Amino acid sequence: MQLDLNLLAALDALLEEGSVAGAAARLHVTSPAMSRSLGRIRRTTGDQILVRTGRTMTPTPYAIAVREQVHELLHQVQGVLAPSRELDLESLERTFTLRWHDSLVAASGPPLLEAVRAAAPGVRLRFLAESSVDTPELRRGEVDLEANANRPSAPDIRAENVGESPLVIVVRREHPLTRVPAVTVEQYAAAEHVTVSRRGNLTNALDDALASLGLTRRVVATAPTEAAALQFTRGTDLLISVPEATTRSAVADLGLVVLPLPLELPPAPIYLSWHQRYDTDHAHTWLRGLARTALATCAASP
Incomplete structure (x- = not known):
């Protein structure tokens, strides 16, 4: 049997989004195209993967069992196929979107912007306000970096504790x-x-x-x-x-x-989070390094 790697990406999106429409939006394809991919996945695996329960779709026990393995396999494939060219910061033209807690934008945003402009004048930063509800933009690639006090629980989201403050x-x-x-x-x-x-x-x-x-x-x-x-x-x-x-x-x-504060409480952590699709993205890795430094310096300053 010939393996179609596109089905691996489709399966990963379906398991993460829990719906054909959500997976289609994540991979920028039409819903009918994603439905056809789901049909091919079902024929290949012999499992329904997602079954309708009322107005929602629920993953099967098999789908739940292989979810993390699918994540890891897709990550490995992306690492193998990702280009390994050198990053030219002076000519880099890119806009990064960051959803950070407002206090972190105020404290760490200015030094981050200064460092970015000094190294890559063609790069622009879009700082977005945090939403009152949890949103999937990080998983969908619409947000590049998040910074707040919460460690994400999704297996495809990387998170690093870059500092803490009492x-x-x-x-x-x-x-x-x-x-x-x-x-x-x-x-x-x-x-x-x-x-x-x-x-x-x-x-x-x-x-x-x-x-x-x-x-x-x-x-x-x-x-x-x-x-x-x-x-x-x-x-x-x-x-x-x-x-x-x-x-x-x-x-x-x-x-x-x-x-x-007259209470014994652990210090507030600062987490920097991103989607695993950017692990081997050279420009994203560079920005993460600058963001990590800006946030850690803010936390460590007297």
Whole structure:
């Protein structure tokens, strides 16, 4: 039997997207063409791969069992067939799309852009705001790099922990907590809080930590970005708890004060994520290196 490598890519897309339409969009083919590929895959494997359950399609036990193997095989094939030419940065013309947490754009975006422009003036960067829901653009190749505090779970998404930062309290200079020797956990809980949540969540891991001590706090507002949340603290006695590294410049510009968090919590991680299709892409690898340096420098700076 002659092996068609296009079927491997089609199978990978079908297993990742869970639908003919989604797989077709991912591979930039028509839905009828993807349906024909699914039919060929079914005849080749002797398995239905995807079966309809109501309005959705569900992978068969066989499909679930081979999903990671298909990922790895496709990755190996792409590595073998990828061209290995040298990267000419001076003549490189390319636009990269980055979906980063807003605080990481503010803290690490400027040095990244400066490094990119110095080495490859023909490269452009598109920074996108994070969505309020999880989106598949990274898997579909519509976003090149993501940077936030979440490690992705999809097997085809690479993720690297490039740094971490402890959580701190940020308040205005006239806030009552600036006049105490050290903020206690009881004083922290008794204050009024503003949180950052792109989904508008009123609770997070801090509330769990307080609950374990028999304490609760009052969150009076949420904001979709750290920049917006910090504005709420300027003229009020609201406080915000954020990673120290990502808010240094904003805190200085707004005349705010940083105080230690009176809770034992692990530092907030910074993950850089990309789709495995770009593992052997020389230009993407170069950009990842610059992004890794910019993010790690932000996290490590005093």
